[in-house]
Amino acid sequence: MVYRYLRHGFKRAIIRRIIDENYYIKSFYLDVNLPKIPKPGQFLMIMPPNGEEIPISVSGHxxxxxRLTIARVGYTTNLMHKLSINNIILVRGPYGNGFKLNNDKKYLLVGGGYGVAPLIYIAEQLxxxxxxxxxxxxxxxxxxxxxxxKYCGKVFISSEDGSIGFKGTVIDLLEKLVLTEDFDEIIACGPEKMMYKVMLIAERYGKDFQASLERLMKCGFGIxxxxxxxxxxxxxCxxxxxFDLKILRKTDFGKYFRDEYGRRVELK
Ligand SMILES: Cc1cc2nc3c(=O)[nH]c(=O)nc-3n(C[C@H](O)[C@H](O)[C@H](O)COP(=O)(O)OP(=O)(O)OC[C@H]3O[C@@H](n4cnc5c(N)ncnc54)[C@H](O)[C@@H]3O)c2cc1C
Ligand code: FES
Known part of the structure; x- marks a missing residue:
């Protein structure tokens, strides 16, 4: 069975390390011979035994x-969380464009939930x-x-219940810090509604903006x-x-998405 997939561009990846990041997120360190080292913002299509193929961003090399940092949310991510060291999964990629990074620019990274994982890969590189x-x-x-x-110049945390850092949403925190921190561009990764609000703030303050979007993916390569x-x-994919602010402003980003049947659904 595995060999049939290997003929179709999949690679065997051996899980060398697993870290419990919190009660529903684990990081998996994969030993895999990819055609290219993924850039921050690129993703892999992964398939554990008996699972479906799902897209996951790379959170480090x-x-x-x-490294892939995976939240347990449904069928295939549950299967991933049951795997152990030396188990094998199939992967293909890297896919997607990745973030446009410029060493001369100062970036403010805004992450919600597991969306922080690909941002850490940026922070490490810059x-x-x-x-x-x-x-x-x-x-x-x-x-x-x-x-x-370790990797960021400064880290600010917001929690909705006030159990750590600033009490409120990351948007409330951004509204405060946008006036005092020195940066040229905002990069956001997390729930789409959150990223949409970050985009509006970036626009209001004349800052450049990039966001990494999560849409339902099946093929991962454009067909x-x-x-x-x-x-x-x-x-x-x-x-x-x-995508940057100029493109996102012309789309239904933050308002609609397509469900598994291809229907256009309002984003709540
Ligand atoms: C480019 C990209 C990068 C991603 N990076 C990460 C990451 O780094 N870490 C991480 O934990 N998750 C990431 N995701 C989301 C991850 O792909 C989904 O959580 C996963 O596909 C859910 O599979 P499941 O079988 O466990 O859940 P299901 O049982 O299929 O569904 C559970 C929930 O996940 C959502 N979902 C299902 N399939 C997808 C899909 N293909 N794309 C997006 N959402 C989906 C469903 O709407 C539902 O709310 C990324 C998604 C995309 C598109
Ligand atoms: S997942 Fe993008 S076109 Fe198929």
């Missing part, structure tokens, strides 16, 4: 291993030059905080149309998943 705003519901949701503190961003017809 550490000691030659590819060592010491980024400011990170990390939004969680509660202290127990925090992930990758040691790396955030099935399930990840379309209307009305421009952009495919999040190949034209994205990272």
């Amino acid at each position: 550490i000691d030659g291993l590819i 060592y010491g030059k980024t400011i990170l705003l990390l939004g969680v519901r509660s202290k127990r949701d925090i992930i990758l905080i040691d790396e955030a503190q 099935c149309g399930s990840c379309i961003l209307d009305p421009l017809g952009l495919r999040v 190949v034209d994205g998943p990272v």
Whole structure:
């Protein structure tokens, strides 16, 4: 069975390390021979035994291993969370464009939930030059905080229940810090509604903006149309998943998405 998939561009990835980041998120360190080292913002299509194929962003390239940080939300992510060291999964990629990073720019990174994971990969590459705003519901949701503190110039945390850092949403925190922190561009990763609000703030203050979008993906390489961003017809898997403010403003970003049947559904 596995060999049939290997003929179709999949690679065997051996899980070398697993870290429990919190009560529902784990990081998997994969030993896999990909055609290219993924850039921050790129993703892999992964398939555990008996699972479906799902897209997951790369959260680091550490000691030659590819790290994926995965939240347990449904069928396939549950299967991933049951795996152990030395188990094998199938992967293909890297796919997508990745973030456009410029060493001369100062970036403010805004992450919600597991959305912080790909931002840590940026922070590592721009060592010491980024400011990170990390939004969680509660202290127990925090992930990758040691790396955030190691790689970012400054880290600010918001929690909705006030159990850690600023009490409120990451948007409330951003509204406060946008006036005092020195940066040129905002990069957001997290729930789409959150990223939409971040975009409006970036626009209001004349800052550049990039966001990494999550749309339902089936093929991951531009043929099935399930990840379309209307009305421009952009495919999040190949034209994205990272888009800038100019493009996003012309789309249904933050307002609608396509469900598993291709229906256009309002984003609540
Ligand atoms: C470019 C991209 C990068 C991503 N990176 C990460 C990451 O780094 N870490 C992480 O934990 N998750 C990431 N996701 C989301 C992840 O793909 C979904 O959580 C996963 O597909 C759910 O599969 P499941 O079988 O466990 O859940 P299901 O049982 O299929 O569904 C559970 C929930 O997940 C949502 N979902 C299902 N399939 C997808 C899909 N293909 N894309 C987006 N949402 C989906 C459903 O709407 C539902 O709310 C990313 C998604 C995209 C598009
Ligand atoms: S996932 Fe198939 S076109 Fe994007």
